[in-house]
Amino acid sequence: MITTTALTKSYNKMPVVRDVSLRCEPGTITGFLGANGAGKSTTLKMIVGLVRPDRGTATIDGRPFGELPNPTRVVGTLLDASAMHPGRSGRSTLTIAARLAGVQPRRVEHLLDLVGIADAAEKRVGTYSLGMRQRLGVAQALVGEPGALILDEPANGLDPEGIAWMRTLLRDFADHGGTVLLSSHLLHEVQATADHLVVISRGAVVAAGRLDDLLASSTILVRSPDPGALAAALQVARIDYVAGPGDALTVDVSGGRVTTEVLAGVARDHQVLLTELRQSETDGLEQLFFSLTAAKAAPPQEAAA
């Protein structure tokens, strides 16, 4: 279990993270989604004590990270795969982590196999591709047999096969009761990997919940042979909409007030014929992502005030 309460951090009076509260349950993968610079990495670093929050708290299994006697045995972290000594071999890098964690040396061989870099174990990390470093970083995160994982952009630099491998590994980890918190700026990556989602924009959480719920509640597509009459009816009913795709209209239902039933009622009341009325499925998360990160996020100066 990973929880944070109102984590807040500013650099030079610029708010970077604002009141971020998360809750990652065992058995789930939480995707921490946001554009580059939205505050994902800073939040993750505050959870593991690398960055001191101005306000707020973070705990792993109920304890602050800094109070875990041997944190590697509780939570594995991969925050930056390029932050490794380039002059050390993959095996040597992993061995150091294993010795500090106090696990058996044979776990190193096992993990090198698991992440698929056993053949390159003797090569220096400086010669590794970013994808290989990500794999080594995952091995390092798993070295202490932790119950939780915190990964910052783990898909970076991986090829499609590597991404599929990573998804399988994380899903297995969660299915066996592990807690996973991973960040990404890639929508489809999170959509394919996570079951819970926290969207962050300009340092603040703008949406959080189960992926299914967030997807389901995004927009409804409604179509009529007479789009003008439909638009007029929606205006009278004070329902916001945008034109498109095609001659259909898209209604934002993330507030929860508007449902397909409500829209059908409006059409009936105004004698408008509907030929299509459904949850928009395609790119639902994409629309959500863009609407949440672009429109709804409060501008930073507002937050500073």
Place this chain on the structure above:
Amino acid sequence: MTTSLSPRTLGIHAAPSAPGPIGFSRLVRVEWAKATDTRAARWLLALVALSTAGMMLVPVLAPTTFDQTFASYLRVAALAVTILLPVVAILMFTGEWSQRSVMTTFTQEPRRIRVLNAKLAASMVLGGGAAVFGGVVTAAGLGLAAASGRPLEANLTVGATTGYLLFVLLNVLAGVAFGALLQSSATAIAASFAFPAAFALLGTASTLVADWIDMSTTFNWVLENNWGGHVPQISVSVLFWVAVPLAAGVVRTIRRDVG
């Protein structure tokens, strides 16, 4: 070897009991390994060894300009060892910031003071080892000199040996302090050569600086086992080059956000 993803493979629930804290000796051993296991570190240590052996030839080959005594040979070893050894100590403290592997280190042991203490202990092992090595090279040099049949004064006292060891350790500690405070390899190495040189230069203009701060004067008293009346001056110098910057470096390391 299996590559299937069983819970055992991934390790969930595998820890049979709550793991205890990381023992200090384990921390020291890991820091020692990190300081010595890279190609760059080994080259640097080889260079320390080579330059020490090379400089030991000077008193052997120039018997008329060098005192042919055990103590003066040992002083040559001390000066030779401490040219590059502080750089090794600096890299122990700055290397991980430069390579950014502090992220891993400080997430494995979030009590940063323990990591710093372990690095400090490892650097003292390094200094002690280097001092012993310097002693061996000194013995070899004396052996060569004796083989040429010249008379050598066997004037090595416990005090002189202690002074020699302290001198080597003080130089390592000065490197440690530079590294801990500046946290950047290039800056700390440059500063560790520039600042002592600058204060030595100032010392030529001001006896106050020369007697109280210039380490080429004050640490030399330690090396020469010449404590008489110099204890306060040596203490101030140690405060200036070791204690104060090291304390500031510890505070800075503990507070610093790892970006």
